[in-house]
Amino acid sequence: MNATSAWLLAVNSKLNSPGLTAVYEQQAVGYAFKVYLIDDSCWMVLAWPKGSRIAFRLAYSPNDHLELRRVLEKDQNITFRIASLMGEYEAVVRLPAGEIPVLRLTTTLRAAAPVLFPYWPRDIVPLGAASSDKLAEGEIKVSQVGTRSGQLYFSLTRPKAGSVLYLQNLTSLADYNQQTETSAGDTVGGEWPEIGFALPPTLKNKPLEAGKTYALSDAFIVFSEEVPADEGAMVRQYLDLLAAVYLQLPKPATTYKNWPETLQKGLTDLTESPGCWSQVNGNHYLNAYVCDYATPPEIMVQLAVLLPLLDYVEWNDSQLEVMKKIKEGLPAFYNEELGTIMRWHPKVADKMEGDEEHKKPMVMDSWYLHHPLLNLSRLALKGDKVAEKLFLDSLEFAIKVARHFNYRWPVFYKMDTLEVIKAETQPGKGGEKDVPGLYAHVMLQAWELTGNKRYLAEAERGALKLQGLGFDLFYQANNTSFSAGALLRLYKVTQKEVYKELSYLCLANVFRNVKLWDCNYGYGQNFSSFFALFPLNDAPYTAVYEEQEVFCAFHDYLHHAEGLDILPSLRLLMAEYIRFLVERAVYYYPTMLPKAMLSDEVKTGEVDPNLWIALEDMHDGWEKSGEVGQEVYGAGNAFGILPRHYMQVEDEPFMIYTDYPTYGFSPKKHRPAKFTLAGDTRLSCRLMLVKTDKGKMPEFSVTLNGGNEPAKGRKTKDGHLEFTIPGDSEVYINWKTK
16 A cells, blocks of 8 residues: 555545435445535545445535535436535536446536635545445556546455546536646546546636636546456456446537548648658658658658558549559668668668667667568558568568567667667566567468468467556557457457457557547647547657558458457447547648647648648647648548548449448449448447539438338538438438439
8 A cells, every 4th residue: 555645544534434424325226325525525435335435526625614505316417516615516426327337426616716726636535345444455557648538447456346447528627727727638547545536736827717617527437346357357347447438428529521622632732742752763752751851761651651542542443643653662672681671761771860769770660660561461462563572571580580589579679680779668668569469460461461371370479479468568559459450360360269358458558548538728629639549658649640540450450350249349439439530630631720739840841731741749738739740651641531431332423421430331333322330329420421523412212220210311511411320230322313
């Protein structure tokens, strides 16, 4: 047990006082709930069926004596109106119901005077057994980092009571953050036993306004009687509890974004803007960032753009000259002496100034070897012979490196000597822990391409190194997501349950690093950020390239999972991430943002606010965005979205759009058009019949689930037809020309 403050000891003593009388008590789903008013605080105490207890603070006014004015009950909501020196509190408790119980605690304050909060205590006290004043012992498994979800996932281990996922709906705090100019980042966490949410301290000149009402907390709490016995149980519990809270969480409305138009603008700027390109030995290469001429061409950058372009031309039955230009430059990255592709273009690698430890000719960032190999394998499987040769000729080097490091990769190493340049991301944190999964993906691709079982054995050796990493597995979001897909494929090939469980572990790590709230304060008011994903486990911003690749990896995972028995919570969360990505990814383009919110200083290259090339970085609402640069290798954004969310119907003046993934779209000429939506029936997505020319739209009939459930749509101002459809529905679309 960690040391505790005098404040916590006093609270624990008062809540365990023998003469304490509840002002309200109720039973729900086998749990007991009691509300107590103690001097300057109002507490709700939850008791597990076995007797262990945990307290959540509803209201607080330091050195005050709160007065309960009224208790109102309606449906499942109990409202407590409480007077304090600071103003009028209203605490609303929504008791849990259903198979997985979710408790909601919402507190607002109508300020009586301009109020400052220089300090605010955390709002959870693990009380332990009813017969003891000894605080419960427990283990925190997940807590908020930066501006990620305001979450806390923990187990009470002594007395062994169960587990809790606490999620603060930080969206609701926007008025508080706006008025006080504070951030919602790093507000949920703490050290056991002083845990929970604490309001960010206010500045002297930024008090709450008198007479105005502010939300001070909106907590969703889901609890279980299980203390997970192993890693697999912990992962399944976390995902199930997160999905249960997500179903109850208020979510922002989405709007349709015109991705075909955005793609054309992005394609024009990618191909025609000189800031996107460099030349070496007569070949053209994409820069990593707009106007970044100091950094040599990287093979990862070329392939990260080429593969989404390939998705687009396959969808559109078209040709793009820019793809030929990129492909022509790829063989130059191969090093005959080492027998592998290189990260940096060998002809100009020695021109790097070495201002960063990885910007040296022979230095390899571990994932930078495997990611290009993965993309080369994808080209090879589509029949590209140049890509196939580069891929196959590099495999022996990749295997040599894997075995040298025992399938646990450092951050940076030298390619010619395999000397470790940087072993760990931070002292004691280990190297790039998700690279074994990325390696497994590369080896699976090699096995699929060649049929050589040696590569399948290598994939398994890599995959098993992910065991035991828990919530420390995540190094980079896209690579962790690719790992999940590889592990699911390994499960399908071998039927070994361990690989399916490890795929869940990867995905739990990804969902730990998302942002389940919308930053509606400061510059955050100009763009949607709900369900955004952070590229690294300590990154202070969300990033377009990693998000776009995770989006594609989730699509692939769901397609590989079709017909398999996987966690319903995963199907729900993955479909919802995709739905919100399609909504908000357009805001990575600086053309969609006020110029005032773009960073005045740019780390790499330049930012052109009129160019349809995405910014790498979107920040907290009080920080400007785009300070890293305008990311050319994130140009695949629109090219990944369009082919996955727009279904074309041959010789007809419309396309079919959904913001959920779909399965089994019928051939373009057949009527009715039919497909199945991903997701969960308890949530809905947008289906649109998108008008593609100036003529009249046909008359449509849209039905669900065998054609027996008609869907009613509405016409938009642009002439499209829009429907709201439950997830996991079979959709049938028929039409006749007027």
